[in-house]
Amino acid sequence: MIALSILNRLVLAAITLFGVALIVFVLLRVVPGDPIAMMISPGASPEQIAQLRAHYGLDASLPVQFWVWLKAILVGDFGTSISLRRDVLELLGERLPATLELAFAALVFAVALGGAIAVLGTMLRRTFFEPVIDTFNGIMLAVPDFVWALALVLVLGVFLPVLPLSGRLDPGLQVDFSTPFYLIESLVTFKFAVFGNLLAHMTMPVLALGLPLAAIIARVLKEALLEAMVQDYVLLARLKGKSTLRLVLQEALRNAVGPTIALTGVQFTFLIGGTVIVERIFAYPGIGNMAIDAVINRDLPLIQGLVLVFGALFIVINLLVDLLVAAFNPRLRHG
Structure with a gap:
């Protein structure tokens, strides 16, 4: 049953990616602006413009282009970036790992703090202390990631320049x-000075991305824990003399x-999307920062490649989350 479910998900993922590719292709062609106009010099002849347009395949009809x-x-050919004059797949391979390391570091921080x-x-x-904790959690939830980023820049980068x-x-x-x-390579190869330097550069972006997610995890997990604490098996364990901490961690938490994993997976996809603004604020060399430059420069091949990568990431993450939820829920695992 699990194998059949995974196969169905993969088929739906392929259809979804095709739909994403079609939508982004059409939208990029109907919005105002000509990407070729940003590449040509003021004295370019009509023949040179036509050659450049033919080089990037923009002289054919939309169905043929698609x-x-x-x-x-x-x-595996994503085309050549118009603004950077480099292979799109090569650019994505250079920038995507930086964004993945940043996003997963923010996820680990959010899970630890929220839990x-x-x-x-x-x-x-x-x-x-309960209203104090709830108020602190509400503040983390109310402030968006880019506001956290700006506040961290002012506090930890300007007033107290420690990062x-x-x-x-x-x-x-x-x-x-x-x-x-x-980050992973420096840790595996025991280059701890480089590892520490990488962590120092990631600290503020991780905090900005992780604090709102930690607040969501804390709220959902707390409600689930409170519901579990009144169940019969927890009350029986309490009668056996277990401490409150052991009741929460050993009985209620599992x-x-x-439901916390399911929500965290959904929010993690939004976290990856949030890296676009946060990476820009901290000039972090990931695909989010590159996406803004691609939009500004009307770099059609690069924008199309970036959107497909984001879409693939969302699909893979959702599939992994479903597998994790099934692993923690015997009824779904054997259903």
Whole structure:
């Protein structure tokens, strides 16, 4: 049953990606503006403009352009960036790992902080500290990620300059990486100085992205924990003399984590989308920052490649979340 469900999801994923490709292709062609106009010099002749338009395949009809582009994508050819004059797939391969490392670091931080707040709020139920915790969580939830980013820049980058404001790594560090996953590689190869420098550059973006997500996780997990704490199996464990902490962690948490995982997966896809603005604020070299430049420059091949990558990420994440929820829920696993 699980294999059949995965196969159905893969078929739906292919159909979804085709729909995304079609929509973004049409929308980019109907909005005002000519990408070729940004590439030509003021004295270019009509023949030179026509040659450049033919080079990028913009002289054919829309159905022909879409068919040619779709066939090229199926063989791994995403085209050439108009503004950067480089292969789109190569650019995505360079920038995507930076965004993935940032997003997963923010997810780990959000899960740790949100889980701790939920457990603490459950243990301090009906005490003086519960409204304090709920107020703190409400503030984290109300402030969007880009506002957190700007506030962190002012506090930790200007007033108390303890963290770097931009980039992924100090330019003075001469390091030869074998992979684009700098954080993981520096940790595996025991380059702790480089690892610490990477973490310092990621701290503020991770906080900006992770705080709102942590608030959502804390709210949902706390409600699930409170519901689980009044179940019969928890009351029986309480009669056996278990402490409140053990009741929450050993009895209630494993049954409350299912809906939290489902919501976290959905919110994680929005978190990846939120990296666009946060990466721009911190000049972080990921695909979010590159997406803004691509839109400004009307770089059609690069925008199309970026949208497809974002769409594929959303589909893969949702599939993994469904598998995790099934793993934590025996009824779904055997249903």
